[in-house]
Amino acid sequence: xxxxxxxxxxxxxxxxxxxxxxxxAPPLQNCNEINEKLKEFIERNSFPSGNGKARRxxxxxxxxxxxxxxxxxxRYIDNFSSGHRGATSTEYFLKAGYAVIYLYRRGSFQPFxxxxxxxxxxxxxxxTNESDIQVREAHSEAVKRAIVEHxxxxxxxxxxxxxxxxxxxxxxxxxxxxxxxxxLGPCAMFYLAAAVSDYYxxxxxxxxxxxxxxxxLLDVQLVQVPKMLSILRKKWAPQAFCVxxxxxxxxxxLLNKADAAxxxxxxxAVVANELLTRKEEVVVVTNADKITAxxxxxxxxxxxxxxxxxxxxxxxxxxxxxxNRSFK
Amino acid sequence: xxxxxxxxxxxxxxxxxxxxxxxxAPPLQNCNEINEKLKEFIERNSFPSGNGKARRxxxxxxxxxxxxxxxxxxRYIDNFSSGHRGATSTEYFLKAGYAVIYLYRRGSFQPFxxxxxxxxxxxxxxxTNESDIQVREAHSEAVKRAIVEHxxxxxxxxxxxxxxxxxxxxxxxxxxxxxxxxxLGPCAMFYLAAAVSDYYxxxxxxxxxxxxxxxxLLDVQLVQVPKMLSILRKKWAPQAFCVxxxxxxxxxxLLNKADAAxxxxxxxAVVANELLTRKEEVVVVTNADKITAxxxxxxxxxxxxxxxxxxxxxxxxxxxxxxNRSFK
Numbered sequence: 001x002x003x004x005x006x007x008x009x010x011x012x013x014x015x016x017x018x019x020x021x022x023x024x025a026p027p028l029q030n031c032n033e034i035n036e037k038l039k040e041f042i043e044r045n046s047f048p049s050g051n052g053k054a055r056r057x058x059x060x061x062x063x064x065x066x067x068x069x070x071x072x073x074x075r076y077i078d079n080f081s082s083g084h085r086g087a088t089s090t091e092y093f094l095k096a097g098y099a100v101i102y103l104y105r106r107g108s109f110q111p112f113x114x115x116x117x118x119x120x121x122x123x124x125x126x127x128t129n130e131s132d133i134q135v136r137e138a139h140s141e142a143v144k145r146a147i148v149e150h151x152x153x154x155x156x157x158x159x160x161x162x163x164x165x166x167x168x169x170x171x172x173x174x175x176x177x178x179x180x181x182x183x184l185g186p187c188a189m190f191y192l193a194a195a196v197s198d199y200y201x202x203x204x205x206x207x208x209x210x211x212x213x214x215x216x217l218l219d220v221q222l223v224q225v226p227k228m229l230s231i232l233r234k235k236w237a238p239q240a241f242c243v244x245x246x247x248x249x250x251x252x253x254l255l256n257k258a259d260a261a262x263x264x265x266x267x268x269a270v271v272a273n274e275l276l277t278r279k280e281e282v283v284v285v286t287n288a289d290k291i292t293a294x295x296x297x298x299x300x301x302x303x304x305x306x307x308x309x310x311x312x313x314x315x316x317x318x319x320x321x322x323x324n325r326s327f328k
Numbered sequence: 329x330x331x332x333x334x335x336x337x338x339x340x341x342x343x344x345x346x347x348x349x350x351x352x353a354p355p356l357q358n359c360n361e362i363n364e365k366l367k368e369f370i371e372r373n374s375f376p377s378g379n380g381k382a383r384r385x386x387x388x389x390x391x392x393x394x395x396x397x398x399x400x401x402x403r404y405i406d407n408f409s410s411g412h413r414g415a416t417s418t419e420y421f422l423k424a425g426y427a428v429i430y431l432y433r434r435g436s437f438q439p440f441x442x443x444x445x446x447x448x449x450x451x452x453x454x455x456t457n458e459s460d461i462q463v464r465e466a467h468s469e470a471v472k473r474a475i476v477e478h479x480x481x482x483x484x485x486x487x488x489x490x491x492x493x494x495x496x497x498x499x500x501x502x503x504x505x506x507x508x509x510x511x512l513g514p515c516a517m518f519y520l521a522a523a524v525s526d527y528y529x530x531x532x533x534x535x536x537x538x539x540x541x542x543x544x545l546l547d548v549q550l551v552q553v554p555k556m557l558s559i560l561r562k563k564w565a566p567q568a569f570c571v572x573x574x575x576x577x578x579x580x581x582l583l584n585k586a587d588a589a590x591x592x593x594x595x596x597a598v599v600a601n602e603l604l605t606r607k608e609e610v611v612v613v614t615n616a617d618k619i620t621a622x623x624x625x626x627x628x629x630x631x632x633x634x635x636x637x638x639x640x641x642x643x644x645x646x647x648x649x650x651x652n653r654s655f656k
Contacts, residue, residue, distance in 0.1 A: 066406070074523070074577070074603070077548075078394070078406045107435055110450060120449045122438060127476040133463075148455040195402070199546040218527040220405075220548040249402070275402070 011234075017226035022175075024203045025168040026071075034162060034173065038101070038180040041160045045099040046183065056187045056316065058098045059177050061194035062086020063105025065167040069220060071206045076166075077222070081195035083108025085245075085278070085305070089191060090159070091149075092309035098189075099158045101177055103170070105194070106163045112150045115142050115301075167197045171228055178236035186323035188240040189316055190232065193271075195247065200225050229265035241268050241319045243312060249275045258285040269315055271308070279304055284311050339562075345554035350503075352531045353496040354399075362490060362501065366429070366508040369488045373427040374511065384515045384644065386426045387505050389522035390414020391433025393495040397548060399534045404494075405550070409523035411436025413573075413606070413633070417521060418487070419477075420637035426517075427486045429505055431498070433522070434491045440478045443470050443629075495525045499556055506564035514651035516568040517644055518560065521599075523575070528553050557593035569596050569647045571640060577603045586613040597643055599636070607632055612639050 028034070045055045063086065064079035087109035090100050094111070102111065116139070117123040124139035135143050153159035162177075164170040181188040199222035233242050244267050246258040251274050258272035262285055272283040281294045282304060293307040356362070373383045391414065392407035415437035418428050422439070430439065444467070445451040452467035463471050481487035490505075492498040509516040527550035561570050572595050574586040579602050586600035590613055600611040609622045610632060621635040 069405075070577075074408045074575070076406055076408065077397075078404055080402050080404065106446065110447060113449065116449070118434065119438060121441065121444070121452075121471070121474065122478055124449075125475045127479050131472060131476070133472055133475045135461075143449070144459060144461055146449065147453045147461045148459070150450055151455050216552045218550040218552075220550070222546040222548070224544045224546075247402070249398075 011230075014226060014230060018228065018231050020202070021171070021226050025172060026203055028169060028172045031172075031176075034176060035180070037160060037162070038177060041099070041101065041157065042180050042183065044157045054184075054187050056098045056189065056320075057101065057181060057184055058093050058189040058191050059101040059103060059174075059181065060086050060090050060093065060191045061103045061170070061174065061196075062090075063108030064195040065105065065170045065197045066165055067167050067197040067200040067222065067225075068206065069201055071203065077197065077199070077220075079195040079197055081105070081108065083110075084114055085273075086191075086193040087111045087114050088303050088305040089193060089309055092303070092305050093191070093313075094153055094158055096309055096313045098313075100153075100160070101181075102159060102161045103173055103177065103194070104161065104163055106165050110150070110161075111153070111159065112146045116146060120146075167200050167225060168203070170194065170196065171225075174228070174232065175236055178232055178240070181237060181240065185239045186241065186320045188237060189312075190237060190240055190242045191312070192229070192242070192244045196228075197225055199223065227265065229261075229267070233266050239323070241316045243267065243269045243271060245271045245273065247273050247275060247278070255283065255285065255290070258283070262287065268319060269312065271312075282308055284308070284315075286315065339558075342554060342558060346556065346559050348530070349499070349554050353500060354531055356497060356500045359500075359504075362504060363508070365488060365490070366505060369427070369429065369485065370508050370511065372485045382512075382515050384426045384517065384648075385429065385509060385512055386421050386517040386519050387429040387431060387502075387509065388414050388418050388421065388519045389431045389498070389502065389524075390418075391436030392523040393433065393498045393525045394493055395495050395525040395528040395550065395553075396534065397529055399531065405525065405527070405548075407523040407525055409433070409436065411438075412442055413601075414519075414521040415439045415442050416631050416633040417519060417637055420631070420633050421519075421641075422481055422486055424637055424641045426641075428481075428488070429509075430487060430489045431501055431505065431522070432489065432491055434493050438478070438489075439481070439487065440474045444474060448474075495528050495553060496531070498522065498524065499553075502556070502560065503564055506560055506568070509565060509568065513567045514569065514648045516565060517640075518565060518568055518570045519640070520557070520570070520572045524556075525553055527551060555593065557589075557595070561594050567651070569644045571595065571597045571599060573599045573601065575601050575603060575606070583611065583613065583618070586611070590615065596647060597640065599640075610636055612636070612643075614643065 045057050048054050063083035064081035066076040066078045069075045083104055086104060090102050090111040093100050124136055124143050125133050126136050128134050162173055164173055201222055229244055244261060244265065246261055248254045248257060254272050254274055258270040261267060262270045270285045272285055281292055284291045284293060291311060293304055293311055295304040296302040373385050376382050391411035392409035394404040394406045397403045411432055414432060418430050418439040421428050452464055452471050453461050454464050456462050490501055492501055529550055557572055572589060572593065574589055576582045576585060582600050582602055586598045589595060590598045598613045600613055609620055612619045612621060619639060621632055621639055623632040624630040
C-alpha cells in the first residue's frame, strides 16, 4: 500500500471505490468457517490475562498478495514477500503476551519455522532403515523447537492462523477480522506487514480464459487498489492501534514516504524498512518521534524484531492508557 | 510457451531474439556448482543399467516461472503451477527406470511429497512432551514413504534436483542441462511440464527500484519470450526426445493448439491438458496419433501420470530404436 499521490481523494470517492472493489470481488470460499473461528478466538481472549490486565490481541498480516490477471487463474502479478517479518514478529508478540491472528499468504514463512531450510521435511529428516525416519542431528533442536512451540501457541488458544492468496481474499478477511476485533477496543492492534498489491484487475474486467499469447507484446492495464488503510482505520477498526509498513529499495525516499503514510492514513506508527537492510534495522515512525530498532549483533541469532516488538508494544501500552484516560 | 502466431518467425530472427534474451539476462548465481553436479550426474548415469541397456535420462521441468517487473524484485508476474504434474511424473519416471533431472520452481511440489499437507512439518508432527516430537498417526505412512523413497532416489544417484525462480534462471539452466545431456543421444528426454512465462520485461528495460504507485492506473508492457522450444529442439538437444505441454482453460481450442505446437516446434509429443480435468485425463498428441491417458478410477489413489508415463516411455523406446536404426 502506498501514500501521497498528490491529490487527496475525498472520503466519498474512496468509499465508492471500496464498495466497487468488494462488489466485484469473487465471494470468499469458507466465510462462515472463518467467522466461527474468529468469534471463538476473540471470546477466548477477551478475558483478562493472568496479571489482571485485559489480554491484547494483534492481527499480524504477512506475505504478499496476488492480483490475478485471469478469472481461471493461470497468470497473476505477485508482490514479493517471504513472510519472514510477519512470522518472526508473531513469535515476539506471543512472547510479549499477545494473542495473535496470523493472516498469512499460503506457502510463506510460519512462526517458529524461519530457521529451517526451504523444504524441512526432506532436508531435516533421514531414513533410519527401510521403514523408519529420524531428525538429522544438525536440525534436531530447530525442528523440535518449531513443532513444540508452534503447537503450544495454537493449543493454548493464543495463535489463530488464516491463509490467503489473492488481494480479494486478503481484504475480505482483513475486514472480517477488524469487525470481530471491535469489542477489544484499544487492546486490539493491526500490524500490517503483508506486501499488498497496489494494483489489480477488477474481476469483471478479467478475461475468463487464459490470455492467448499470439501477440509479440502484452499490455496489462491495472487499476489502483483502493487505499484500504484509511477504511480500516476510520471505519473497520476506529479504536484499534494501527501499524503499517513502508518498504522501499531507495533509501533516499523511504522516511519521507513513511511520514506521508503516517499522516495520510492516520496510522499510529509506520515501520520504515529498506529492502537490503531490513533484517538489520528498521525505523519506527510516529507523530512524536522516529526511533531506530537495530538487531543486537553481539548475540548470535538475534532478530531486529526483538527490539521492534518491544518498542511497538510500549507504544501500544501508552495508546491504551491514553484511550482509557479519555474515556474516563 | 505457445504456438502459431500466424507468421512463422524465420530462424534467424529467432536466433537474434534468443541471443538478446540471454545477453540481457542477469548472470546465473551458482553456475559452476550446477555444471559440476550435472557433469557428475550424467557420467554416473551414462553406463548401461542392470539389464544391459543404456540408462535413460529425463529432464523434467516443473512449476511456474516468474517474470520480474523490477530489477530489485518486489513485483513480478507469475504463472500458476503447483508442480504437481512434474513431481508425480518424476516418481513414475523413476519407477520406469529413468534417471531424472528435476528442474523445479522453488517451493513447488516435490516428488513423493504430493499427498502431504501444505505445511507438512507443522501439520504431520506433534509434540510428545516438552522436548520431543512424533509423526501423527494419520500421516505416519505418507511421511515415512516420502522421506524414505525421496532419499533412496537421491542416494542412488537417480534424482538430481535443481531449483529456479525466474524465467532467466529457468532458461539458462535448461540450456546447461541440454548441453550436458548431449552425450546421451536419443536416450535423453525433455519432459517440459513447467509453466513458462510467455512474456517478460527485458532486464535492461526494467526499473532498478520499486515501481512507485502514485498513478491511478498501471500499464505494464511486456515482450514475448523467444520460442525456446525451437532452439532446444534444433540447437541445444537435436538428438533428444522432446515432450512439451499445452494447458488451456478452453477445451475448444486445446487440441488444435497442441497440434500447432507439435508442428511448429517439431516436438515428438505434446501432452494436451485442460485446467479443470488435468488430474483425470490428458491427451498425448504425436504425428502418428492422439491417445488419451485416463486415471484408473477403480483404484483409490491412482494417478493419470501412471498411464501417461507408460505411454511416453513406450514412445521414447520406439524413438530410440528408430534413431539407432537410422545410424546403422
